[in-house]
Amino acid sequence: IFNMFIESPYVQDHPYFILESQCLIDHFATTCHTFGDSACSSGRRTFAEDASELEGMRQAHDILTQRFSIGQLASLAFPDLPYTLEQIFFYAFASLECVSKDSVEDRRNGHRSLPEIRVNGVLSQMPEFTKAFNCFDGEPMSVPDKSLCFLFGQNAIGSEKFDDGNSSSIPA
Numbered sequence: 175i176f177n178m179f180i181e182s183p184y185v186q187d188h189p190y191f192i193l194e195s196q197c198l199i200d201h202f203a204t205t206c207h208t209f210g211d212s213a214c215s216s217g218r219r220t221f222a223e224d225a226s227e228l229e230g231m232r233q234a235h236d237i238l239t240q241r242f243s244i245g246q247l248a249s250l251a252f253p254d255l256p257y258t259l260e261q262i263f264f265y266a267f268a269s270l271e272c273v274s275k276d277s278v279e280d281r282r283n284g285h286r287s288l289p290e291i292r293v294n295g296v297l298s299q300m301p302e303f304t305k306a307f308n309c310f311d312g313e314p315m316s317v318p319d320k321s322l323c324f325l326f327g328q329n330a331i332g333s334e335k336f337d338d339g340n341s342s343s344i345p346a
Contacts, residue, residue: 197323
């Protein structure tokens with residue numbers, strides 16, 4: 175669903191999304207320089223896929239936190255592994271990007287970021303990940319709050335531009 179909405183002209187061209195879109199484009203381009211190689215070209219070209227992945231992960235994490243208590247999320251998921259249920263959730267997301275080298279080469283010219291950029295770009299935008307893995311300020315996977323990008327919702331930069339005190343207002 176996020177892919178269809180983000181790829182629509184409404185998001186691509188509407189002034190409401192300009193700041194949020196540019197924030198994500200810049201974040202994934204920076205992630206490309208931090209974690210990628212010289213052929214990495216995330217940013218504007220990969221925006222729709224990167225933004226969809228991030229917003230989808232945020233929704234999935236919201237569902238996870240509705241289903242499990244804080245104590246359950248912090249408990250070890252399996253007796254033989256030193257990872258909490260919440261950490262396993264993030265590992266499961268990362269495992270979706272385990273692909274063969276040929277697939278990575280195909281992605282260099284497509285509209286998707288390289289696997290390591292998709293994973294690190296998305297997860298570094300999630301304070302929940304930073305907290306679950308005890309990342310410290312200044313580490314590559316710990317993005318300062320002022321650098322977090324929200325395309326949708328109450329934390330989106332543009333939401334302030336159209337807030338008339340009526341939470342149901344929708345930009346034209």
